[in-house]
Amino acid sequence: MDVLIVGAGPTGLTLGIDLARRGVDALVVERADGLFPGSRGKGLQPRTLEVFDDLGVVDAILAAAGPYPHRMVWKDGARVGEQSMFEEVEADEGTPYTTPRMIPQWRTQEVLYARLTELGGRVAFGREATGLTQDADGVTVSFADGTTIRARYVVAADGGRSAVRRALGVRMTGETVDPAPFLVADLRLTGLDRKHWHAFPGDDGGILGLCPLAGTEDFQLQARLAEDEEPDPSPDGIRKLVARRTHLDAGDVTEVRWASGFRPRAALADRFRAGRVFLAGDAAHVHSPAGAQGLNTSVQDAYNLGWKLGAVLRDGAPDRLLDTYEEERRANAAAMLELSTGVHRGEVRRGRATVQLGLGYPDSSLSVETRAVTGPVRAGDRAPDGTVAGVRLFDLFRGPHWTVLGATVPGVRSLPAAPQSYGPGVFLVRPDGHVGWAGGTADGAAAYLATVGL
Structure with a gap:
């Protein structure tokens, strides 16, 4: 094997x-x-x-x-505020997916x-x-x-x-992220709409959230407990927690399907x-x-x-x-x-920082940049989507192969033109969608590919 x-x-x-x-x-x-x-x-x-x-x-x-719902904050059984969960990321040709999905x-x-x-x-x-x-x-x-x-x-x-x-x-x-224990569970309940992620902050620093799970009849419960409180993932423990932290009754939790306690680390x-x-x-x-x-x-x-x-x-x-x-x-x-x-810890907002579109390998030994003049896309970067001569790049990239943009290299799937959004040059795109090598011409591309077995 x-x-x-x-x-x-x-x-x-x-x-x-x-x-x-x-x-x-x-x-x-x-x-x-x-x-x-x-x-x-x-x-x-x-x-x-x-x-x-x-x-x-x-x-x-x-x-x-489905999409992430807006958060609805509750206090003493009343709705006190609604907020978006994410900073918006604008869509463009290079990023066909911009928002997280649940x-x-x-x-x-x-x-x-x-x-x-x-x-x-x-x-x-x-x-x-x-x-x-x-x-x-x-x-x-x-x-x-x-x-x-x-x-x-x-x-x-x-x-x-x-x-x-x-x-x-x-x-x-590593390190402890939070001194308080947490509990997460999948459950079914009555008494809350499925249009919002319901949040119930407590005066003791604890908070309980009930989020409708797309494509199911379930809610996910997430709870930050008091520092000296031990998580009880039993159905009875979950029902008591919901009754204690929200305006709902224990009987409103009709089923507990899965539960687990943990301490963030x-x-x-x-x-x-x-x-x-x-x-x-x-x-x-x-x-x-x-x-x-x-x-x-x-x-x-x-x-x-x-x-x-x-x-x-x-x-x-x-x-x-x-x-x-x-x-x-x-x-x-x-x-x-x-x-x-x-x-x-509330220091970073969900959005552009968390969608992972900017993660790359610029310092990797596999990222070779040989151009004298570079553009927006460099070796190590994620290769954005785009359209060149009627060809969608993500369609071209799809599959377990390397792709060259801006030239023709024997034995490699090639598109003689590179999109203007990449900047000038020739780009070798790895099978995982990152640019491995970039050059002013195709000179050096074959030698680079030989180092990775092609």
């Missing part, structure tokens, strides 16, 4: 899709007996929608998603799982990884049932309490690669849920790693290409942790 992915959350499923479409022999294993049942990561940022467009799932995602995590995972199986990918449920050993040729993963699986590479996508990370001995360094793995094992998603970075950054950053991890594993395993690229995964993604994850902590 080429790749074993431990964890069937958004990270593992996204990576599985990317590898399946590249013809890489991969297996996803999941400790639980099925997909995650809760809404936890409910916000999809515009950059993630672009990734899902490329992976062939954006239509299904958008059909199941969709419960369980639904996102259903869509990703369906796409993975459509491509011939596999998930083995009920397989709990307990340890591993690795050598120069591969990794052997041990499971709770006494079996083992051997693969050339392993990706830990098994969450913040990653068993694979612990087996590697990789440390997490921001932490980053010291390494994202250890030999033939890679850390991705929450196994590599844990965070406050504020600002909807975690799941989205995790999808970006998988999207970055997928094409590199494919290049090494299928195209003959050197193994050192895989070192750039940590080089690029760890820096982005560190920035995400700082951002989500800032949103949590």
Whole structure:
């Protein structure tokens, strides 16, 4: 087997899709007996929608998603104010998606799982990884049932309490984001409209939110409790919390479908690669849920790693290409942790800062800028959408390949013209939609591509 992915959350499923479409022999294993049942990561940022467009799932995602509602603030049973959740980001030709979409995590995972199986990918449920050993040729993963699986590479996508990370001995360094405990739950209730995200601030610094989940009959409850209060995720505990923090009665909560307590923490793995094992998603970075950054950053991890594993395993690229995964993604994850902590503490507003359209790899060793005169788009930047000679760029980029704009390069999908919005020159666009190389002419493009296995 080429790749074993431990964890069937958004990270593992996204990576599985990317590898399946590249013809890489991969297996996803999941400790639980099925997909995650809760809404936890409910916000999809515009950059993630672009990734899902490329992976062939954006239509299904958008059909199941909805817009974020305005927040309605309540006090003593009365409505006291309404506010937008986000600073608006203007749409233009280069950014077809500008606003986050709301969709419960369980639904996102259903869509990703369906796409993975459509491509011939596999998930083995009920397989709990307990340890591993690795050598120069591969990794052997041990499971709770006494079996083992051997693969050339392993990706830990098994969450913040990653068993694979612990087996590697990789440390997490971080801080407490908030001294108060939090509780999140999916429930059904009566007595509130579904047009607003209802917020109930308390005099003690606590707050309870009830947000209607698009495409379902559910609300997501999020509550910041008192610092000395222990979360009670039982149905009875949830009902008492709603009755205590809102004007609703306990009986207005008709069903509790899923609940979990947590304490917000921001932490980053010291390494994202250890030999033939890679850390991705929450196994590599844990965070406050504020600002909807975690799941989205995790999808970006998988999207970055997928094409590199494919290049090494299928195209003959050197193994050192895989070192750039940590080089690029760890820096982005560190920035995400700082951002989500800032949103949590009210220092950063949701909007342009959180949609992830500006994240790139300008300092990466894979970002090579050779032009004497540059323009708005440089090596390392996200490659914007646009139209050239009737061809939409995102349609051209879609698929597991490199693209050259502004010239013709043998063996690479090419468009002889680059859009004026990019500025002058020739651009090599990576399979993950970032500009890898930019030059005044095509000279040097072939040499660059040789370094990544093409």
